[in-house]
Amino acid sequence: MPLTQESVGTMNASVSEIQDQFNRILEYTQGYSIISDELFEQWWKNKERFRKRFGPSLIKNLGHVEFHLSDKEKESLIHQFLELAGCELAGAQWANFQQFIQSNETSFFDNIVSCVTLPGYADFKLGMKLVKAFTFFINDPMVLRRLQEYASSIIQKEKMSGDFCVSIHPLDFLTSSVNTYNWRSCHALDGEYRAGNLSYMADNVTFMCYIQGEAKLQYPFLPHGITWNSKKWRMFVYIDPTDQMCFLGRQYPYALSHIDELIHDKILPASPLTWTPFTDSYVSSLHTEDDILPLSKKYYCLERCHGLELFPLRTLVRDTNLHDPLHFNDLLFSHCYKPMYSSRYISRYSYHDDNNNDVPLLEVGADVKCMHCGQDYIYAESNSMLCKDCAIDMEVIDPPDEDDYYEYDDNESE
Secondary structure (H helix, E strand, C coil), rough: CCCCCEEEECCCEEEEHHHHHHHHHHHHHHCCCCHHHHHHHHHHHCCHHHHHHHHHCCCCEEEEEEEEEEEHHHHHHHHHHHHHHHCCHHHHHHHHHHHHHCCCHHHHHHHCCCCCCCCCCCCCCCCECCHHHHHHCCCCCCHHHHHHHHHHHHCCEEEEEEEEEEEHHHHHHHCCCCCCCCCCCCCCCCCCCCCCHHHHHHCEEEEEEEEEECEEEEECCCCCCCCCCCCEEEEEECCCCCCEEECCCCCCCCCCHHHHHHHHHCCCCCCCEEEEEEEEEEEEEECCCCCCCEEEEECCCCCCEEEEEEHHHHEEECCCCCCCCCCCCCHCCCCCCCCCEEEEECCCCCECCCCEECCCCCCCCCEEEEECCCCCCCCCCCCCCCCHHHHHHHCCCCCCHHHHHCCCCCCCCC
16 A cells, blocks of 8 residues: 555655544543554545645645634624624513624724613623623623623624644544634544544545644643644535535634635635635525415526536535434534525536436545444444444443344244
8 A cells, every 4th residue: 555655745644644643633632552553544535536626735834924813703793793782681680681792793803892772781892892892781790791701702702713734634624623722623633523534534635724823732631742723613524526516514612704705815716717706605595476486495506518407405515424424414404594606607517416416525434444343334423433243342332132133933923
């Protein structure tokens, strides 16, 4: 296998060294010995086009960036703050404070008072610090401190800055939800979908974007001697194998504005063919002169050689393992995220549906062998990186009931 001494560019490390670190992290966090040779073969083969695109490095640094929260995310955070304040305050105090915050929503993240229309509150002035003005509404010092600290933590989220990185590095997949910024997802190394990191690592459509925080750190949850970056923000990106369609995954820990523009301008495959701007729009009804006809599915618009054409989402995106995927696919199953996508004009596609229409296809994720025995495939229901037999042997899951093995005898009487 040609992986052992292959250079990975600016990393100054061989794949074998990366694999050794990878195994040590899993042994430390999962508590058993690791076999990852087949996984690394899958990764090396299936990420080949991304390796060529990103150059000799497995991580491409696009330089320092600064992004701000989207308007929708700002609205959501203010709503969360008011929910918390509503649990701390009551009566006229709560009503006045709520009105004050709602009147200053446009300047909340600037931490500035822009509206002072409340009767009986003439002591605070336009332009003063918003958080300081809480003192005019809240008498209890403990409640005041809690709400001021929470508001300040929200305001600090308005701006996100750091180095913007694009990666197919195994340690980035492994630590996709590992960071020092107090956010996590179900793909954390102790999460329900921890094996999803391996699934994304092994497929041929997924790479990761993230904003890097401090220099490489020695995490308390990584083994001694292994340091890695801390992700302030991250998002998975999916491009179909023929480079005709791109979907953006959900952003964690929250959505930043204009990320799609950076992906569109700097990361999508260079081509004389034009990619459409990213959008989350879809068609759910047909409008006639007399009526609006609802459709049974949401249809997404793609550029075709003869114009726009509509496709159901599940015609364009599916999990590799349809019945038991290792990952959680936000494109298909998230209740709080509308997938953003872009497509480009092309005359032929890689997949044929049942009606023999050519459409691009994203098959997200890959089946991965057990990280302990390397023989059978990971059993998703174990919420681990183990096959079913290993999960039972290590008491991660209970063995099947004896009744599951009972064979019915036709000659046996009732």
